[in-house]
Structures are given as C-alpha cells and as structure tokens.
Amino acid sequence: MKIKKLDKKPDNIEIKDLGEYIPGKYNSVTLNKLKKFVTVPYYIKWYAGSESKKIFPMFMQEISDLNPTNFQIPQIVTRNPFFDHASVKYFIAFKNGEPAGRVMAHIDYNFNKQHNNRSGWFGLFESIEDRAVAVKLLDAAISHLKQNGCDNVIGPAKFNATGEIGCMISGFENHPYYMEPYNAPYYQEFIENCGFVKENDWHSMNTDINLISGYMERILRLEEKIAGTRRELSNNNGFVIRNVDFANLGNEIKIIRELYNEIWNAGNHPQQTELTEKEFDVLAMGIRAIALEDLLFIVEKDKKPVGVSISLPDVNEIIEEYDSGYKKRNNDSKKNYMPSSNFLNLRDLKRDIDIFNIVKSRLKSKKFYGTRILILGVKEEFRKTGMDSKLYFQTFKRGKELGFIHGSGSQLADINVDILNPLFKMGKMSMTWRVYSKKI
Numbered sequence: 001m002k003i004k005k006l007d008k009k010p011d012n013i014e015i016k017d018l019g020e021y022i023p024g025k026y027n028s029v030t031l032n033k034l035k036k037f038v039t040v041p042y043y044i045k046w047y048a049g050s051e052s053k054k055i056f057p058m059f060m061q062e063i064s065d066l067n068p069t070n071f072q073i074p075q076i077v078t079r080n081p082f083f084d085h086a087s088v089k090y091f092i093a094f095k096n097g098e099p100a101g102r103v104m105a106h107i108d109y110n111f112n113k114q115h116n117n118r119s120g121w122f123g124l125f126e127s128i129e130d131r132a133v134a135v136k137l138l139d140a141a142i143s144h145l146k147q148n149g150c151d152n153v154i155g156p157a158k159f160n161a162t163g164e165i166g167c168m169i170s171g172f173e174n175h176p177y178y179m180e181p182y183n184a185p186y187y188q189e190f191i192e193n194c195g196f197v198k199e200n201d202w203h204s205m206n207t208d209i210n211l212i213s214g215y216m217e218r219i220l221r222l223e224e225k226i227a228g229t230r231r232e233l234s235n236n237n238g239f240v241i242r243n244v245d246f247a248n249l250g251n252e253i254k255i256i257r258e259l260y261n262e263i264w265n266a267g268n269h270p271q272q273t274e275l276t277e278k279e280f281d282v283l284a285m286g287i288r289a290i291a292l293e294d295l296l297f298i299v300e301k302d303k304k305p306v307g308v309s310i311s312l313p314d315v316n317e318i319i320e321e322y323d324s325g326y327k328k329r330n331n332d333s334k335k336n337y338m339p340s341s342n343f344l345n346l347r348d349l350k351r352d353i354d355i356f357n358i359v360k361s362r363l364k365s366k367k368f369y370g371t372r373i374l375i376l377g378v379k380e381e382f383r384k385t386g387m388d389s390k391l392y393f394q395t396f397k398r399g400k401e402l403g404f405i406h407g408s409g410s411q412l413a414d415i416n417v418d419i420l421n422p423l424f425k426m427g428k429m430s431m432t433w434r435v436y437s438k439k440i
Contacts, residue, residue, distance in 0.1 A: 011095055013133055015140045018090040021068035021083060029090065031063060031071050035343040037090050038062045040102040041126050046184040048336055053175045054182050055316045056323065058352045059339065061286075065158070066090075066104070066124075076349075081278035082159055085110040087148070091140045093133045101127035101134065104158075105141035107148060111160055111273040114265075119437075120145030122155035125167075126183070127190060134190035146440045153438045154199065154271060156181075156191075161271040162264075162279075165411060166202045166433025167191055174430045177372040177408040178290075178315045180204060181433055188434065196436035200270050203420070204410035207427030212396045212407075239387055240303075241394050244296035246288075253284040255298060256375075259308045263377040268416040271435060287374070290315055290359055292366060294398050299378060299391055307378035307387070309395045311407070314370035318358050322351070371399050373409040376419065383418050392422060 018037055019029035038059060041047060047054040060076050068083035086108045093101035104124045112119055122141040127134040145153055157165040164181045169188045176182040244252045257280040265272050275283070290312055299307030326337045339348045362368055373395065378388045399407060409423050411433060 011130075011132070012097070013100070013130075013136055014094045015136050016092050016094060018092050020087070020089040022087045023068075023084060027069055029067075029069055029088075031067070031069070031077060031343045032341075033090065034063045034066050035059065035345075036099075036341045037066065037092060037102055037104075037124075039339045039341055040092060040099050042336075042338055043099045044101075044126055044128060044184060046129065046186075051172065052184075053172070055176060055320050058319070058355055059348050060352050063343075065163075078282070081276065081282060082108075084276070084278065086159065089141075089144050091137060093127065093137050095128065095130065095133060100130065101125075101137050103137045103141045105144045106159060107145065107150060108160060108273060110276075111271075114273055117152065118150050119152045119154050120148070120150035121157055121159065122153060123157045123159065125156045125187065125191070127187070129184070129186055131190060131193065134187075135194060138191070138194045142438070142440055151440060153196075153440055155196075155436060157271065157435065160273050161269055161411075161413075162273060162275055165271060166435050169201075169432050169434045171204070171429075171431030174206065175320070176316060176431070177204075177370060177410070178312060179372070179374070180316075180408065180410055180431065191436055194438070196438045199435040199437045201414040202411040202433045202435070203414065203429055204408050204431040205412065205423045205427040206406065206408050206430035207396075208406040209400065211427050212400060238302040239390075240300045241297055241391060242300065243293055244298060246293050249284075249288065252298070253281065255305045256280075256284070256308055256310070259298075259305055259377070259379075260375060263308075263379060266380060268418065269413050270415065287312065290363065292363065292402070294366075294402060295371065295395070297391065297394060299382075299387060301382065301387075306382050307391055308375055309373070309391055310375035311371045311373045311395060311399065313359075313363065313368035314372055314408075315355075315359055317368065317370055318362065319355055322355050322358065366402055368403075369405050371404045371407040373407060376409065380418075388418075389422065392426070396426065 019033045021027045021029050041056065046052055064078045065080055067077060067079050068088055070079060072078055086106050088104060088106040091103050092099060102124060103122055105120060105122055107120050122138065125137065127137060142153055156167050157163065164179055166181060167187050168181055168183045172185050257275065261274045265274055287310065292313060295311040297309040298305055323337060378391060382388065408430065412420055412423065
C-alpha cells in the first residue's frame with residue numbers, strides 16, 4: 001500500500017500589537033503588557049547556549065524604563081519622563097503560539113526638533129534564529145513609523161544615545177558590563193537584510209589592573225617631567241578635581257546635567273538628545289542608588305564646573321552570580337530560569353529584591369570587582385591641556401585603591417577621537433555596536 005506523504009504544516013508567525021502611547025492623547029500600554037515584553041529575551045535559545053554571555057536585567061527596572069503610563073508603584077515601578085516627548089508602540093512576535101521576538105518603535109519629538117528631521121526609531125529588537133520572524137517584526141516597526149510621518153528609521157536603540165544604543169557586532173565572547181547592550185550575533189545579518197545601512201559604530205574599552213598600572217606609571221613619569229613648567233596643572237592655577245557631594249545632591253545633579261548636555265551635544269556624539277530636567281533627575285536617582293561617592297568626580301576651573309566623571313560598580317556581576325545560582329538553589333542542573341509574564345509574579349519580584357539587597361550589601365563593603373565608566377568628559381576648551389588626563393588618572397587611581405580589578409569605558413562613538421585616543425591607551429577594544437538607518 002502506498003503511503004501518502006504528508007505536507008509539513010507551515011509555521012504560524014503572528015505579530016501582536018502590545019500597546020501604544022502618544023503623549024497627552026492615547027494609551028493602551030499596561031504594566032502586564034510591559035512584563036510580557038521584557039520577558040521575551042528568555043525565549044531566545046542562543047542566550048541559553050554556552051557561547052552566550054547574556055545577562056538579563058532586573059524586571060522592575062526594565063519595566064520602569066519602558067513605562068510611559070501613570071501606573072506606578074512607589075519604590076517598585078516608576079514612569080519614564082522620556083515619554084513626555086516621545087510616542088511608542090510595542091510589538092511581540094509569536095511562532096506557533098510561543099514568544100519568538102519583539103521590537104519597540106518610537107518617535108522622539110525632542111530629537112527631531114533638535115536635529116530638524118522626521119526620524120523614527122526601533123529598539124530592543126530580539127528574534128529567534130528565524131529570518132521570517134525578524135522581517136515581520138522590523139516591517140511592523142517601519143510601517144508604524146511611516147504611518148506616523150517618519151521618513152527615516154534609526155536603530156536599534158533604547159531610546160537614543162543617552163541610553164543603550166546599537167546592535168552588537170563584535171565582542172560576543174566578552175561579558176557585558178552594567179547597561180551595555182548584548183544581543184545574538186545573527187541580529188546584524190537580519191537587520192542588514194532588511195535594507196538598513198550603517199550610520200556609525202560605538203565601542204567599549206576594557207581594562208584590567210595590569211593595563212591600568214602601566215598607564216598610571218606613565219602619567220606619573222610625565223608629571224615629574226613637567227613639574228614646574230607652564231604645562232603643570234595644579235590647584236594653584238584654578239583646577240580642582242573633587243568628589244560629588246551627596247550631602248548637596250540636588251545642586252550636584254544640576255551641575256552634572258548642565259555639563260552632560262553641553263559636552264555630549266557638542267557634535268561628536270551621534271544620535272544624542274539633550275536630557276530634560278525630569279529625565280536627568282530619574283537617571284541621577286538611579287545612579288545614586290548604586291553609586292560609590294569615591295567614583296564620582298567634578299572638575300572645576302576657578303570654581304566653575306568644566307568636566308565630569310561618573311563610574312559605577314558593575315551590577316551585572318551580582319546579577320550573573322545570582323542567576324547562575326538558580327540551578328543550584330533548585331537542585332536542577334538543566335533548568336534555566338523562566339520568568340512569568342504576570343507583572344506581579346512573586347518569584348520574579350523576589351529575584352529583583354534579592355539582587356538589589358546584595359547590591360546594597362556590596363556597596364556598604366565596597367566589594368566589587370568591576371566598574372563601568374558611564375560618563376566621562378571635559379569641556380572642549382579644556383581638552384588636551386593635561387586636565388583631561390588628570391581626570392582619567394584620578395578615576396582609575398581611585399578605582400584601583402577601592403580594589404576594582406577590571407573595568408569598561410562605554411559606549412564610545414567612533415567619531416569621538418578626543419575620548420577614544422586616550423582611553424585606548426589605558427585598555428583595549430572589547431565590544432562594538434552598530435547603529436543603522438533606513439529611508440522609508
């Protein structure tokens with residue numbers, strides 16, 4: 001008897017609208033929908049493999065970053081003031097009923113006003129290793145942006161260069177530091193196959209105790225040579241490097257915000273937008289929660305602020321340590337952590353609370369191994385004077401004294417040679433992220 005060959009059932013790929021927000025006009029986003037969105041990366045099989053160095057963020061922090069709504073829970077979930085001037089729409093892909101990818105499409109009206117264009121953005125792109133899923137997700141984002149008046153798409157980004165930006169294209173063997181993007185290696189091909197072209201690259205500089213010690217010795221020898229000359233920089237000629245004063249935090253935040261907006265919007269930081277007062281206050285409070293006062297510096301010239309350095313302990317090492325212990329705590333060597341799509345799932349909430357409590361404990365004891373240099377810059381007129389080198393030196397010197405043994409400076413724009421040249425004398429390139437654009 002001849003057996004009839006059964007045709008293979010085609011894969012069912014569906015893109016679902018997870019909610020849209022337009023400031024002052026419309027909202028269909030909820031905290032439960034955002035929880036579904038932030039759990040999608042757990043379904044990307046590449047992240048569970050031995051090659052992956054993926055570190056998943058804390059759920060409530062990620063939801064707070066993506067929350068445009070007025071739904072808030074004190075000390076658990078807040079609203080992101082970025083959405084005072086931005087609209088957003090979230091999409092999830094399902095393949096045969098299971099989450100298979102996600103993307104965010106947003107329009108930053110402040111960015112378009114500052115740069116005089118009509119750009120839209122895509123960000124937080126994730127996809128299983130299936131080109132059809134990726135194409136449908138990116139098409140959904142592009143279609144939404146085009147329908148809302150955009151003629152150009154930039155990305156990936158969360159939300160522009162003030163946040164996590166770019167598709168990682170190299171350095172997959174390295175562990176990402178806190179707030180550094182990390183994605184599967186096949187994303188680059190998926191994005192480029194959809195017609196996106198390179199805008200620019202962003203880099204990270206990694207260093208360790210041996211590289212830093214060599215750099216510090218060279219700086220000390222240089223200072224000995226120029227001591228007593230006109231090139232010598234000391235407090236006597238008006239320059240002072242001081243720590244941020246937590247007792248006067250409100251005023252210090254204002255100083256750092258003004259420095260940040262002036263220095264980072266000077267032209268050598270692509271995709272940059274000036275942060276509003278509310279946005280920077282939220283950023284500053286987040287920094288304050290995990291910062292060591294010893295690693296926050298302001299440079300003054302004749303008592304006027306001219307530079308800033310903000311370095312944070314690498315919270316990712318705590319998250320990685322906690323998540324890697326999940327299998328041991330549950331006596332299951334094969335089972336990976338899989339979060340719930342329910343916003344107030346107690347197990348997921350416990351994960352966040354446990355990690356945060358460990359971070360607070362480590363902050364008290366100052367027991368961290370790595371640090372990320374998040375903000376580092378000097379006003380243009382004071383660059384290459386020697387003061388910028390002294391700021392870099394002080395940042396690394398204090399980190400070494402605190403017992404840090406490695407660190408990352410990121411994300412560094414490929415056109416920002418004023419920071420690339422000195423930092424790559426202190427370390428080596430670790431990761432590269434690429435930003436793309438597409439005319440629509």
